[in-house]
Amino acid sequence: MLSPLDFLDYCPACGGTIDRAKPHAAKRVYCCIECSRAEYHQMEKIARLEAKKDRPPCRRCGAPVPVGKLSRAVYCSKACQSAEFFEGRKNARLEAKAQRSPCRHCGAPVAAWKYGGALFCSEACRSAGAVAKWCDFCGEAFKGIARRKYCSLTCAARHRQARRRFA
Structure with missing residues (x-):
């Protein structure tokens, strides 16, 4: 007592x-x-x-996380957190580009610096890979990708106008 x-x-x-x-x-x-x-x-x-x-060090640089930060903090500074985020996004982008399909014409790998939807490894392969087709409006022969229907923008516009007149 x-x-x-x-x-x-x-x-x-x-x-x-x-x-x-x-x-x-x-x-x-x-x-x-x-x-x-x-x-x-x-x-x-x-x-x-x-x-x-007693918490673990910074995930990025290994420095101790300041005691004044929240208990769930895993980075020592905002700079480390941002750098880790952007590096992760960059690595994910490069991995996605590395897994893309090969050139449709020659089978060679498409360069990683090309945009994400690139189908051909070079301009030469793109031109050679084009298919001979007939224009749906004027009937003229042209080379183009599979989904193209008209030889030019002019023919496509004329076809739309003709469709509107008869509709």
């Missing part, structure tokens, strides 16, 4: 005096509720900071 000698006559938080003449003041440690709460929150804060000291 605690004795009155265990309690001091001054507040450990602010140094103010504790009036022991008031009711229930015999077991009082702090002079007021504000000092009690402030000390409690300070103890909580210290405990949280101690718990954060």
Whole structure:
């Protein structure tokens, strides 16, 4: 059991005096509720900071994650977080390009620097891979990709106008 000698006559938080003449003041440690709460929150804060000291280092650079950051933080700074994000996106893009299908004409791999929908490895393969077709509007022969129906934009526009007239 605690004795009155265990309690001091001054507040450990602010140094103010504790009036022991008031009711229930015999077991009082702090002079007021504000000092009690402030000390409690300070103890909580210290405990949280101690718990954060044992977390793993930064995922990117290996530096220690500052104690002031959130407990779920895995990067030491915003710069490390951004660099990791953009590097990951870049690697994903390059992996997707590396897995694309080979050239439709010669079977050679399509260069990774070409845009994502590239079907041919070079301009020569693209021209050679074109199929001889007949224009649906004027009947003229032309070389084009499989889905093309008209030899020029002019023929496509004339076909649309003719379709509107007869519709």
